[in-house]
Amino acid sequence: MSGHRSLVAPAVISVIALIAAACAPDDEEAAPEEFSPGPLGAVTVAPDDPIMIGVIQAISGDTASLGVDQVRAIDLAIADRGGELLGHPVETQVEDDACLAEGGTTAAQALVANPQVMGVLGTSCSGAAVPAMEILAETGIATISGSNTSPALTSDLEGTQGAANQPGYFRTSHNDVVQGQAAAEFAFTELGAQRAATIHDGDPYTEGLATAFGTSFTELGGEVVLATAISKGDTDMRPVLTEVAAATPDIVFFPIFQPEADFIVQQAKDFPALAETQKMMGADGLLSDTFVVIPQTEGMYFSGPATPTGSAYEDFVAAYQAEFGEAPIQAFHAHSYDAANMLMDAVEEVAVEEDDGTLQIDRQALMDQLYATEDFEGLTGTLTCDEFGDCADPKIDIVQNTAEQQTIDQVRGNVLFTFEPGE
Amino acid sequence: MAETPLAPKGPLAARRVLQLPLVDGFLWVVRISAVVVIVVGAYNSLTSGRLSGQQWRDLIVFGIAQGSIYGLIALGYSMVYGVLRFINFAHGEVFMIGAMTGYYVSSALSGTALWRSAPFAGLFVVLLCCMTMSALVALGLERIAYRPLRGKPRLIPFITAIGASFFLQYTVATLFGVDVKAYPAVPVLDGSISVGGFRILRVHLLVIVAAVVMMIALYFYIEKTRAGRAMRAVAEDQETARLMGIDVDRTIARVFAVGGAMAGAAGLLFGLVFQNVNFFSGFLPGIKAFTSAVLGGIGNILGAMVGGLTLGSVESLGPSLVLSGLDIPAAHQLKDVVAFSALVLVLIFRPTGILGERVGGERG
Numbered sequence: 001m002s003g004h005r006s007l008v009a010p011a012v013i014s015v016i017a018l019i020a021a022a023c024a025p026d027d028e029e030a031a032p033e034e035f036s037p038g039p040l041g042a043v044t045v046a047p048d049d050p051i052m053i054g055v056i057q058a059i060s061g062d063t064a065s066l067g068v069d070q071v072r073a074i075d076l077a078i079a080d081r082g083g084e085l086l087g088h089p090v091e092t093q094v095e096d097d098a099c100l101a102e103g104g105t106t107a108a109q110a111l112v113a114n115p116q117v118m119g120v121l122g123t124s125c126s127g128a129a130v131p132a133m134e135i136l137a138e139t140g141i142a143t144i145s146g147s148n149t150s151p152a153l154t155s156d157l158e159g160t161q162g163a164a165n166q167p168g169y170f171r172t173s174h175n176d177v178v179q180g181q182a183a184a185e186f187a188f189t190e191l192g193a194q195r196a197a198t199i200h201d202g203d204p205y206t207e208g209l210a211t212a213f214g215t216s217f218t219e220l221g222g223e224v225v226l227a228t229a230i231s232k233g234d235t236d237m238r239p240v241l242t243e244v245a246a247a248t249p250d251i252v253f254f255p256i257f258q259p260e261a262d263f264i265v266q267q268a269k270d271f272p273a274l275a276e277t278q279k280m281m282g283a284d285g286l287l288s289d290t291f292v293v294i295p296q297t298e299g300m301y302f303s304g305p306a307t308p309t310g311s312a313y314e315d316f317v318a319a320y321q322a323e324f325g326e327a328p329i330q331a332f333h334a335h336s337y338d339a340a341n342m343l344m345d346a347v348e349e350v351a352v353e354e355d356d357g358t359l360q361i362d363r364q365a366l367m368d369q370l371y372a373t374e375d376f377e378g379l380t381g382t383l384t385c386d387e388f389g390d391c392a393d394p395k396i397d398i399v400q401n402t403a404e405q406q407t408i409d410q411v412r413g414n415v416l417f418t419f420e421p422g423e
Numbered sequence: 424m425a426e427t428p429l430a431p432k433g434p435l436a437a438r439r440v441l442q443l444p445l446v447d448g449f450l451w452v453v454r455i456s457a458v459v460v461i462v463v464g465a466y467n468s469l470t471s472g473r474l475s476g477q478q479w480r481d482l483i484v485f486g487i488a489q490g491s492i493y494g495l496i497a498l499g500y501s502m503v504y505g506v507l508r509f510i511n512f513a514h515g516e517v518f519m520i521g522a523m524t525g526y527y528v529s530s531a532l533s534g535t536a537l538w539r540s541a542p543f544a545g546l547f548v549v550l551l552c553c554m555t556m557s558a559l560v561a562l563g564l565e566r567i568a569y570r571p572l573r574g575k576p577r578l579i580p581f582i583t584a585i586g587a588s589f590f591l592q593y594t595v596a597t598l599f600g601v602d603v604k605a606y607p608a609v610p611v612l613d614g615s616i617s618v619g620g621f622r623i624l625r626v627h628l629l630v631i632v633a634a635v636v637m638m639i640a641l642y643f644y645i646e647k648t649r650a651g652r653a654m655r656a657v658a659e660d661q662e663t664a665r666l667m668g669i670d671v672d673r674t675i676a677r678v679f680a681v682g683g684a685m686a687g688a689a690g691l692l693f694g695l696v697f698q699n700v701n702f703f704s705g706f707l708p709g710i711k712a713f714t715s716a717v718l719g720g721i722g723n724i725l726g727a728m729v730g731g732l733t734l735g736s737v738e739s740l741g742p743s744l745v746l747s748g749l750d751i752p753a754a755h756q757l758k759d760v761v762a763f764s765a766l767v768l769v770l771i772f773r774p775t776g777i778l779g780e781r782v783g784g785e786r787g
Contacts, residue, residue: 202756229753233707235697238485239739240755243747246474259603259699266698270615270624290603 035352038364040140043118047357050091053078053343054111054141056122056132058099066099067124069329070146070336074121076319077340085344086351086359093117097128104128108135117141118361119343121336126150126205130164137166140363142370144343144391145171146336149179150208155388157421165388168367172335172342172383174305174394176205180212182396182419183253183281183303188220190398190417191278191301193250197226199240199264201256209255209283225249230260237263238270245273255283255303258291265296284331289408292401299402302411305380306395306418308334313379327409335392338378342391346370395420450771457768461745468748480621482739488627488696490735491634495689496712497719497727498641499561499682505658505722505781506678509577512584513564515709516591517683521557521690522700523595526604528552529694533607542611546695550633553691554684560591561683565676596702606698630692637688638728641681645724654678658722714766720776729777737765 035042045051055074057067071094078090093114095107104123111117112135120136120143123129129148136143145153148171152162157177187193196217200210207229214224226247230240241264244252252274254264261282268274277299282291284304291297313334320328328334350365373391376383381393398417405411443451468474474482496518503511528549532538538545568587572580612626623631645651653674656664665671693708694700711734719730741761746754769777 200753227753229756231756231759234758235693235699235704235707236485236489236739239482239743239758242474242478242481242485243743243755246478259701262603262605262699263697294605 035354035360035362037360038362040363040367042363043116043361045088045116045118045359045361048088049116050089051085051347051359051361052114052116052118053090053092053340054114054117054120054122055092055094056097056104056107056111056120056124056128057094058103058124058128059094059096061098061100063099063124065329066147066332067096069333070121070124072320072324073146073316073328073333073337074340076316076323077337077344079323080319081344085347086353087357088359090344092121097123097125097132099125099128101127101131104130104132105135108132111141112136112139118347118363119143119366121146121339121343123148126153126208127203129153129169130204133164133166133169137168140168140367142168142343142346142363142367143170144339144370145169145173146339147173147332149173149176150204151175151177151212152204152208154390155386157390161388168389170339170342170370170373170385170389170391172339172378172380172391173332174392174396175390176209177212178392178394178419178421179283179303179305179396180209180214181216181421182398182417183213183283184216184220184222185419186301186303186398186417187251187253187281188217188222191251193222195223195225195247195249195251197228197244197247197249197252198224199244199252199254199256200229201232201260202229203232203257205285206256210253213253213255230256230264232257232260234260235263237267241268241271241274245271248273249279251279251281253281253283255285257285258288261286261291262294265294265300269296287331287399287408287412292405292408292411297401300400301416302399302401303396304399304412305331305335306397306415307331307412308379308381310379316379331412334379338376338380338383341378342370342373342376342383345376346373453771454768457771460749464745464748466748467750468744471748473747474743477620477622479740482743483736484621484623484627486736486739487732488624488630488735489739490715490732491630491728492689492693492696492731493708493712493715493734494728494731495634495637495685495692496708497715497731498638498685498724500713500716501719501721501724501727502654502678502682504716506654506675507569507573507580509569509580510584510713511564511569511679511682512581512709512713513568513587513591514561514682514686515705515712516588516595517557517561517564517705518686518690518693518708518712519700519702519705520560520591520595521553521687522694522704523599523604523690523702524556524687525549525553525691525694526606526700529607529609542609546609546691550688550691553687555687557687557690558680558683561679561686562676565679570672570675592702592705599702601702603699603701606694606700608698609695612695626696630696633688633692634728637685641685641724644681650674650677711762714762718766718769718776720778720780723776723778723781726776726778726781733769733777734762734765738762741765 057070059067083089095110097103097107111120120141122145123132124147126148129145152164154165154175155162157175198210198214200206214227218224226244228240281301287302287304346366346369347361350369352360371385373385383391383393385391396419397415399411399414400416401411405414499514532545564587568583569580572583615622615624653669656669657671657674661671715730715734716727718734719726738758742754742758746757
């Protein structure tokens with residue numbers, strides 16, 4: 001009997017609540033901001049409740065530094081606003097993707113399970129973004145990455161949608177089509193290379209970048225004499241280097257990772273056709289302090305996102321250093337800082353505040369607001385989003401590792417060529 | 424099908440073909456198409472002139488050097504299988520520990536006068552350390568992980584071996600870190616020499632010579648010494664060997680120690696050739712060496728070496744010779760596919776491996 005009685009009170013309350021809710025619009029007929037959620041629903045933040053931002057970054061494993069750097073930048077972006085947005089505290093829910101597809105799935109599921117998550121910052125790696133976006137897009141959560149670069153996630157920048165493009169996906173990092181253009185432009189015009197060889201390792205990032213380089217190099221009038229690949233875990237690169245040497249390239253572009261790249265440069269020295277390290281070119285994945293100390297990388301070129309300039313960025317680095325006791329450890333912190341600000345700015349625009357202080361954030365409106373981002377002034381430049389979610393103001397630096405550079409920061413600073421599309 | 428009472432008419436060969444069971448017919452189709460694919464691919468590659476004669480010879484040398492390392496590791500798999508009918512899956516880790524030991528000892532020695540004045544003596548010291556360390560680890564494995572399980576169903580030590588493999592990997596990762604360790608440069612091994620039109624890197628020459636010397640030494644140890652005779656006897660029939668007064672436990676321990684020492688030597692050679700080692704370095708070479716042992720005929724000492732050399736050469740030459748000839752893009756990405764296809768093909772042509780299994784008594 002007590003079971004029945006205990007149900008009575010909630011039932012009465014909910015009936016009253018329903019009536020009240022039904023009557024409410026009538027009471028506030030004159031209110032200018034009447035809220036009704038769009039097709040994707042809305043996030044309701046009760047008064048004094050925090051606004052939740054989901055974060056998916058690689059914070060463990062080989063690529064942990066990539067994610068940790070960005071989590072720190074996001075924390076700084078929130079702290080710069082006093083930890084508050086529209087009078088609500090801002091909190092993050094950080095999930096680890098370990099830079100793996102499986103990690104992306106798990107992290108996205110964890111965030112989707114929390115109805116308060118209004119937007120996501122991440123992922124670190126393109127490989128994790130593909131499955132994560134399938135889940136996040138289904139729930140209609142706007143997602144901004146500061147370090148995904150695979151063309152598949154957005155478009156080829158010429159109007160063809162990428163295979164893994166999803167509504168609500170944005171990024172503030174460059175599209176690798178641009179990085180491929182930059183590397184090809186440098187090799188062809190600055191180095192005078194006519195024949196290029198590319199090596200990738202089957203990863204979406206490396207394959208996309210090697211292909212983008214090849215396309216641009218051919219468009220410029222050069223010839224890709226060999227487009228080959230190795231597989232992760234290979235140690236004996238001499239057979240494939242024999243093929244590369246036989247093709248007599250002027251430049252070898254291998255945007256892969258360690259340790260496979262270590263084996264390539266160490267074994268290339270025994271091939272007369274490849275012994276000159278100025279013929280070797282890597283990408284941002286190899287701009288690490290353990291790679292540039294290998295003697296055979298002296299003379300090599302690297303492409304990668306340009307380090308931002310300007311006083312705003314210097315202030316950011318000073319704040320970073322004061323907070324975490326070291327300089328930024330990777331290349332994409334400023335991109336993630338911009339991503340966090342873009343998201344919070346958009347929330348400020350679209351959030352509807354009700355009289356009691358409840359905040360309504362409509363998911364569709366938030367996405368539309370982000371797609372409409374134009375001339376957003378960030379640390380990395382002036383960002384404008386296109387219809388596929390590419391928002392970056394990409395600047396790619398080509399740097400060289402010479403005898404004078406001892407640390408990775410010095411190598412990053414030895415800029416020979418800066419590429420901006422449309423120039 | 425084979426018992427069809429009415430033999431079809433026609434010439435003898437045609438009748439034979441029609442009487443083949445379905446599976447045999449399928450295997451013949453596989454054999455014939457494999458030969459056709461290899462011949463067509465090789466013909467296209469060789470006539471395209473993409474690689475010069477010198478470059479083909481280079482590829483052969485690379486294959487033999489890589490194969491020598493596989494062969495040395497494969498000896499351990501093969502010897503243990505011959506005696507215990509069981510695959511010691513932790514053997515790849517014994518190899519990795521040899522390579523790690525080589526890194527620490529050679530880094531310590533690299534600043535000394537010995538390293539500068541007599542580099543080969545220095546390398547010999549490192550070699551002894553690697554072989555000892557790996558032999559000790561292999562002995563420990565046998566004593567702790569395998570001996571208590573002797574006589575149990577074969578699946579049990581097999582699972583234990585996989586567990587031991589992970590245990591060793593992550594012990595090394597915890598103790599020495601997960602980062603890649605770079606071997607010190609050995610100036611005397613830089614450069615190459617020419618022998619009869621073959622350009623051989625000095626470090627490859629060292630690998631090949633060391634592998635041949637160790638192979639010969641092992642052969643004499645097994646064939647000509649009392650301990651070797653005891654090993655062969657235990658491999659033939661454990662119970663009878665015990666009745667003849669052979670200490671079976673000690674003989675088995677000795678097999679592990681010798682196999683481990685060979686893997687340790689291979690570890691050092693791997694480190695000298697590739698200059699890098701980390702806690703995971705043993706996994707892929709271990710799998711490849713196991714493949715070599717099966718390829719050459721498991722349980723067969725000479726077969727392990729022949730299998731290793733075959734696998735190394737196939738890996739090195741296969742993508743350039745066959746796949747590129749068939750216009751397959753990025754052929755070198757498929758190196759492992761080529762290696763394992765070679766295993767399947769050899770087993771289809773010769774189910775007991777190139778030189779045949781040598782396993783006494785009950786088969787595994």
